[in-house]
């Protein structure tokens with residue numbers, strides 16, 4: 001395993017309706033974004049990246065849906081891990097846990113520090129208690145460790161102006177591209193579920209994600225990860241093909257589609273993006 005030293009690194013461990021989780025490591029902390037993988041699976045993936053659950057300092061929850069919190073119940077044996085969430089998300093999550101994690105509450109929309117990480121949360125339109133996206137700022141501002149911003153934005157039914165403003169300044173953007181409208185239409189799923197996914201408080205379609213990337217002016221993005229793809233109502237090759245034309249309209253960032261069937265991606269050094 002390559003030693004990442006003090007470099008700020010980021011890795012998506014899983015991103016689909018079957019489980020969402022990412023690792024962000026800085027010189028001063030190692031944190032997870034969501035915990036939608038079982039503790040056992042999480043430990044395996046972290047081991048593959050040269051770390052382990054015992055070394056995780058905190059988890060930042062976006063909202064209480066199972067694909068984002070299902071791994072929490074297995075973390076009772078790691079009481080040192082702080083769990084950051086707004087009060088509504090914490091309340092909704094606690095109701096499904098048999099132990100009480102070390103909750104750290106924040107107000108949606110505020111910016112705060114955790115060790116050497118600066119964290120901003122922002123509201124997302126999604127059918128949960130008080131769902132948020134995050135903007136993380138890490139790095140020391142030196143040549144070896146430049147300041148980098150990572151925006152995490154999944155589980156939203158549509159793009160609000162607030163969302164566009166918060167993610168615009170990120171160097172790395174993780175954005176939901178959940179479903180293809182035709183594949184969702186044809187899928188053998190209950191009508192009510194389809195309506196839920198399509199609603200203004202459901203999930204972001206490929207077309208809506210593409211529109212956001214195409215039309216946002218003055219964005220700092222260097223790498224964009226399209227994430228939380230539906231396994232049944234989306235297609236990795238189809239999404240990839242959709243983005244082939246973006247360079248032609250002056251969008252220079254690199255777009256990567258996170259395959260919902262893949263395991264952890266190799267750690268990305270944010271200084272090098």
Ligand SMILES: [Zn+2]
Nearest residue numbers: 063065126155
């Ligand atoms: Zn959700």
Ligand SMILES: [Zn+2]
Nearest residue numbers: 017065067155
């Ligand atoms: Zn989700």
